[in-house]
Amino acid sequence: MSFAAAPEIKLPQKAYAAFLFDMDGTILNSLAAAERVWGRWAAAMGLDVESFLPTMHGKRGIDTISALNLPGIDPVAEAEFILRGEIEDVEGVVPIPGAVEFLSALPPERWAIVTSSPIELAKRRLRAAGIPEPRHMVTAEDVTVGKPNPQGYILGSERLGVNPSEALVFEDVLAGIRAGEAAGADVMVITATHNHEIKTGHWKIPGYLDVTTHIADDGRLLVRFKG
Structure with missing residues (x-):
């Protein structure tokens, strides 16, 4: 209908x-491409992937990473790393x-x-x-x-x-x-x-x-x- x-x-x-x-x-x-890239990163950071992924949509990568306040993490460098992955992965x-x-x-x-x-x-x-x-x-x-x-x-x-x-x-x-x-x-x-x-x-x-x-x-x- x-x-x-x-x-x-x-x-x-x-x-x-x-x-x-x-x-x-x-x-x-x-959605699928973004969650593949961000999911791998979140797992490497030791985050709960399932609970993290809904929080990253619609915001700048730098803002998402900065808000996590992860110790020893450079949000600028991590955002650039994720960006490269997203540019490479547009399947779907x-x-x-x-x-x-x-x-x-x-x-x-x-x-x-x-x-x-x-x-x-x-x-x-x-x-x-x-x-x-x-x-x-x-x-x-x-x-x-x-x-x-x-x-x-x-x-x-x-x-x-x-x-x-x-x-x-x-x-x-x-x-x-x-x-x-x-x-x-x-x-x-x-x-x-x-x-x-x-x-x-x-x-x-x-x-x-x-x-x-x-x-x-x-x-x-x-x-x-x-x-």
């Missing part, structure tokens, strides 16, 4: 000046269903990616998923504080020339949702890669197969069900 038929699925009725997309888990699925990185079509329908000057990934990894995963690089992208190097800090979404809005309150943020994890909220944007939660429900009052959709972009007469963007 199409999720458009499900009464619990609702979409925002307002139009937006721009859309801001997280990358991993939101427009592409890199695929687009979220319907994402390529959804993105291709957007005016290129009206949307951006705001990701916690470094630029090299972001480009590698986009290529692996068959998603063209956008005109505008905010990556780990562009911010001094990562998600859940709103800096990335504020910067993404500035690059598009809009106020964050006029943007719709697409996210999949709590850190990113909080970043979008703190920036003052509305948030749409993509649940395609969720193993456990995130309790939030924001709009939720499982993917992009049954939604499309509608461009209003004034050029603003709306999300609508197909058909």
Whole structure:
């Protein structure tokens, strides 16, 4: 059954000046690749891999490692080590269903990616998923504080020339949702890669197969069900 038929699925009725997309888990699925690399590192560090892995999604690697306060560990060196591993391992990185079509329908000057990934990894995963690089992208190097800090979404809005309150943020994890909220944007939660429900009052959709972009007469963007 199409999720458009499900009464619990609702979409925002307002139009937006721009859309801001997280990358991993939101427009592409890199879950298996990321957890392979981070899982090996966590095991080598003596961490409980099963409990650790859910904590690293949606945040910059340097922030995740620094927060662990591991004795004798250089977070910068470890983050670089993990980055090299993630760049080498993109097996199974695929687009979220319907994402390529959804993105291709957007005016290129009206949307951006705001990701916690470094630029090299972001480009590698986009290529692996068959998603063209956008005109505008905010990556780990562009911010001094990562998600859940709103800096990335504020910067993404500035690059598009809009106020964050006029943007719709697409996210999949709590850190990113909080970043979008703190920036003052509305948030749409993509649940395609969720193993456990995130309790939030924001709009939720499982993917992009049954939604499309509608461009209003004034050029603003709306999300609508197909058909």
